[in-house]
Amino acid sequence: MPTLRIALAQVNPTVGDLPGNARLVRDYTRTAVDAGGQLVVFPEMMLTGYPVEDLVFRESFVAAARSGVGQLAADLAADGFGDVPVLVGYLDADGPAAISAEADPGRGPRNALAVLHGGTVAATYFKHHLPNYGVFDEDRYFVPGTALTVVRVGGVDVALTICEDLWQAGGPFTAARRAGVGLVVTVNGSPYELDKDDARLPLVRRRAAEAGATVAYVNLVGGQDELVFDGDSMIVAADGTLLARAPQFVEHLLLHDLTLPAADAPAQDRAATPETADATATPETPDGPDQMTVDRVVVGDRPVDPTGGPVSGGVAEPLPTEAEIWSALVLGLRDYVRKNGFSSVVLGLSGGIDSAVVAAIAVDALGPDRVVGVSLPSQFSSEHSRADAAELAKRTGLDYRIEPIQPMVDPFLANISLSGLAVENLQARVRGVILMALSNQEGHLVLTTGNKSELAVGYSTLYGDSVGGFNPIKDVWKSLVWTLARWRNDDAVRRGDEPPIPENSIAKPPSAELRPGQLDTDSLPDYALLDGVLTGYIDGDAGRDDLVAAGHDPALVDRVLRMVDLAEYKRRQSAPGTKISIKAFGRDRRLPITNRWREPGDG
Amino acid sequence: MPTLRIALAQVNPTVGDLPGNARLVRDYTRTAVDAGGQLVVFPEMMLTGYPVEDLVFRESFVAAARSGVGQLAADLAADGFGDVPVLVGYLDADGPAAISAEADPGRGPRNALAVLHGGTVAATYFKHHLPNYGVFDEDRYFVPGTALTVVRVGGVDVALTICEDLWQAGGPFTAARRAGVGLVVTVNGSPYELDKDDARLPLVRRRAAEAGATVAYVNLVGGQDELVFDGDSMIVAADGTLLARAPQFVEHLLLHDLTLPAADAPAQDRAATPETADATATPETPDGPDQMTVDRVVVGDRPVDPTGGPVSGGVAEPLPTEAEIWSALVLGLRDYVRKNGFSSVVLGLSGGIDSAVVAAIAVDALGPDRVVGVSLPSQFSSEHSRADAAELAKRTGLDYRIEPIQPMVDPFLANISLSGLAVENLQARVRGVILMALSNQEGHLVLTTGNKSELAVGYSTLYGDSVGGFNPIKDVWKSLVWTLARWRNDDAVRRGDEPPIPENSIAKPPSAELRPGQLDTDSLPDYALLDGVLTGYIDGDAGRDDLVAAGHDPALVDRVLRMVDLAEYKRRQSAPGTKISIKAFGRDRRLPITNRWREPGDG
DSSP: OOEEEEEEEEOOOOTTOHHHHHHHHHHHHHHHHHTTOSEEEOOTTTTTOSOOGGGGGOHHHHHHHHHHHHHHHHHHIIIIITTSOEEEEEEEESSSOTTSTTSOTTSSEEEEEEEEETTEEEEEEEOOSOOOSTTOOHHHHOOOOOEEEEEEETTEEEEEEETHHHHSSSTHHHHHHHHTOSEEEEEEOOBOOTTHHHHHHHHHHHHHHHHTSEEEEEEOEEEETTEEEEBOOEEEOTTSOEEEEOOBTSOEEEEEEEEOOOTTSOOTTTTTOSSEEEGGGSSOOTTSSOEEEEEEEESOOSOOOOSSSOOOOOBOOOOOHHHHHHHHHHHHHHHHHHHTTOOOEEEEEOSSHHHHHHHHHHHHHHOGGGEEEEEOOOTTOOHHHHHHHHHHHHHHTOEEEEOOOHHHHHHHHHHSOOOTHHHHHHHHHHHHHHHHHHHHHHOOEEBOOOOHHHHHHTOSOTTTTTOSSBOTTTTOOHHHHHHHHHHHHHHHHHTTOOOSSOHHHHHSOOOOOSSTTOOHHHHSOOHHHHHHHHIIIIISOOOHHHHHHTTOOHHHHHHHHHHHHHTHHHHHTOOOOOOOSSSOSBTTBOOOSSOOOOOOOOO | OOEEEEEEEEOOOOTTOHHHHHHHHHHHHHHHHHTTOSEEEOOTTTTTOSOOGGGGGOHHHHHHHHHHHHHHHHHHIIIIITTSOEEEEEEEESSSOTTSTTSOTTSSEEEEEEEEETTEEEEEEEOOSOOOSTTOOHHHHOOOOOEEEEEEETTEEEEEEETHHHHSSSTHHHHHHHHTOSEEEEEEOOBOOTTHHHHHHHHHHHHHHHHTSEEEEEEOEEEETTEEEEBOOEEEOTTSOEEEEOOBTSOEEEEEEEEOOOTTSOOTTTTTOSSEEEGGGSSOOTTSSOEEEEEEEESOOSOOOOSSSOOOOOBOOOOOHHHHHHHHHHHHHHHHHHHTTOOOEEEEOOSSHHHHHHHHHHHHHHOGGGEEEEEOOOTTOOHHHHHHHHHHHHHHTOEEEEOOOHHHHHHHHHHSOOOTHHHHHHHHHHHHHHHHHHHHHHOOEEBOOOOHHHHHHTOSOTTTTTOSSBOTTTTOOHHHHHHHHHHHHHHHHHTTOOOSSOHHHHHSOOOOOSSTTOOHHHHSOOHHHHHHHHIIIIISOOOHHHHHHTTOOHHHHHHHHHHHHHTHHHHHTOOOOOOOSSSOSBTTBOOOSSOOOOOOOOO
16 A cells, blocks of 8 residues: 655645745745655645635635635746645635625635646645534635545545535545545634534544545644634544644644555445445435535556655644633734734733733733733722732733823813713723823734623623723633633643732632722622523523523523623624634624513513 | 405514514504405514524524414404414524534524414415525525415415515526416515615516516515615516505505406416426526425415405605615614614714714704714814804704813823824824713713724724714715715705705815814825725725726725725724615625735735
8 A cells, every 4th residue: 555645734824915825835845845745735725814704705816816826836846846736725716706696606706725736736626515604604705616626646546625524424525435535635724612622533533434534634723813723633544543633723744654545446336436426325414415526636646655764743632621722812812913913912900810811811922022011090999909910010021001090080070970880981991092092102902801701791891991902811701711810820830930820810809990899799690600601691592491491590590691682782892802612702693782682581 | 366455564673572573563464454454464584573693593582483473373363363364574493503514404493484374373484595695694594495385365376485585586486487376475674775776676577577476575674783674665567567666764554456366267387387396497597406395375265355445555756865875874873772772872073074964864863852962172173163063053953062172181191101193093082981971971872973984994093983882874985975964955955944964064174183284185085086996995896906997096096905904903893883885894894804915006
């Protein structure tokens, strides 16, 4: 059986940066070929970045992607790699964008994967299964492909698939079995979610069994607005053996020698379907009869032994839960800052847990010299708040400033008659004005620090503590904020470093300090109880009766659900932040603001 | 041939208000039956409101919609209308929501239309064509229906269709022809867009010809977040004759006597396909073979002559363009305020055209007693600005206040070292804080007044002039703001009223007045030129070369496109506002913030 040295390039492209992304392909291809790689594979929509959203409708962008992939093929050949097949995702189209209701659904943009070889695009595969749930809108953008592309490389038949093709049964993987391939490559833009790495390996195993072939899975890494891609590229044999796995949240070239069935080896049912595969005979066909034709291309008919000794990619352990989440938040922030051309961030430091955790994430992402922390004390700020903020600054080494807000609050109170909540919100808004002024004056990106629990119930001041271009903990429940703080401190101790977050910020009861002696518990249930209800209602789409049946106090449920429903208008204007849960606020959860539906209570 | 008195109820339900919407059905049914109506038809998803977005995934909501439609059938019978078929749109499901990739695509939520008769749900139709473009995400939510429902009413076979079924060729209308129906009813949730009424009538005519039957089209009216529905319900005969048309932007019961072929009359090809329709033989079948089965239900086999003399619904003229847009903006604002439980609005009055037009819209929507206008002069505010704001207040009668901002700006300048743009933005943000404080103190909804041109190029201060819960002119180009101002004033003169907008606010060159002598033209091209480029780039997805080829100055194009691309982060946090164009900012146009794609220039 031939041996093929595959190189999975788990890299971090930027949406819209076609020249930069092409450069990344050429650089990684050079490294891969220098190490004897015989098939180099990049993630989904590598050349354009992913997801490109409505750029799909810009014909100039589609044209640039099409010509860019051709130019890249020529450049790779000029670099001396013309004889190594390189798989590069891009955006293709054979007609106008499908935005109109009456557009021909057989033509339009496609989520495409090109085989670059010999200076040209030797073959193309178009994504078959299009995700249109959660954060994905691919029925809006793409026409599905209907043919499986099989490329013969080093005497091995390799089937090409893209992301969602893996998540749905039937279709390309079944067609791959009929086509008798030795390897299925799947290129992905699969965003991080809690525990998703635990789902991926069993899924890849299932599809490897379905295809009766080894599966090589490569995923993007890096942040893109609300999404962060964790990599977690891997290779799984037909029998389910995990052969290699890349580390999460870092760029990585996973090189691995695979001994695979030769293309001319007998395959149980291949003779019956030489050019057409039919998925209807497989056990799993939820899409009903899913006929895919098979396009075959040969770029290397004969096996070529890889150079040097055997190469194994190794099996990286997935990160423990807290480390994984922390890494996602750090990378999500770092890439938002870097890819949007900022060099520094500014945030308000209240002495509380949320701003402390965001500051620690920012320092881990950017280094202390690029993080400005501003203490913005009012007459209601306690001594411990000021001390805790200063202590955080000292421990992390960030650029620390103090701007008392009272001189700026008082003139509003002198000129406008305000009371109660209006006075509380005023203080938060004056802080927002100061942070934005520093941003305008010095060029920092403003970070906002509202956790998911606060966003859910609207416990924030619109245009006050909510100001900012990015929110690193937008998708982190308050309970998890505490867990992460403790984990980050413990991790520092394990590494012999100083824990960044003052113990007092973790231990003290949370307060907005907008009036004397105020505590979050004046307005909100205990966070442990609150987060339990919120997780069911937001992440699980549970109704009131489901939540009560799950053991939550009925009065608490009614109160929390009402707060969530009434805060939709605040969330609509909130800053983006890294998605880590199954359902993040933003594109993942789309609810009307104008909405009189209230879960029916007892009363 | 039998005569059927149809009643199209063009009404304004509220999303999520199942009891209120059911009440509306009962009230309009009573009026319709009192007038001799024999078939009463309500718009798409009448019972739930439309669009309900991710409420589809809440099983409690689906269950309430299902039980609600059954209860409504019983209530209508108890009201004495059990023998009159009433068509009511709702949300149905025969399985869990289709959010998961591996959900059975044959089961899940459906956009449904119920025939209520005899105290029960006598028949149901499920929407076949699902829109997944523009503001629509229906592939995310619904499983398509595959059967055409034909109901015999008063001896006439009536086919049921829903909205997008009309906008795509093939499918239900072709099946209706094969089924030999006498009437096709189409229930709609079709949002207003400029010139859409001009598209609807030809479209309905085309489908009437395709079905070989009269088509009765009923649409929602009213605002729902960014959408406003204009009504424009109509009846078109098989030969294309417009028989009746309802006025736009108001609730209306369109009653009309239709003489239609009896169900047992010979139909050219009906005998060949008594229970199955096949669309493949029709000239227009862009979806390929689109087999729909036909479900037939009889609720009234014999013709019954309508009572009293003949009834005609009349043919309302569509509004002229400016009146139509103005009506859309007024209704969009009025319904956002009303349906979200506000009783008043507040906005800053600069003396400029944008705030003047928004104030006039608000006064038309709510009356002057429910509109608070605040002049917020700074040291850079000209005398004419203050005078123009006061004059607007005098003409409209709104609640006028003056809050000079300098006492609140100065302490920031005294405490933080700021210069240039940071000082300009500071003034806008102090104004924002004042408006939000008034909102918190007095309960008004804050209106923000940035036009579409400003939003496009980012010519606004985030958390400054952009603060607010709703923006009535979000989708109105600056050029159109002027046109609307002149039209509104002229219209007042025609009606013998005082023109609301001071002539000086219309005539003077626009300025943000954030530094001495500042004009918009310091930073922006002339609006006529700017709006030309923006319309092509935003609404038309034109690329740089397309725009240059269309005659726009290349340097101007490069400059404008760069401004638009860099302002995405501001738009992401902007308030919702009424969509009137083919592509509004918001769900209609989805672009990444992190995006390095720049249209290639010459340089």
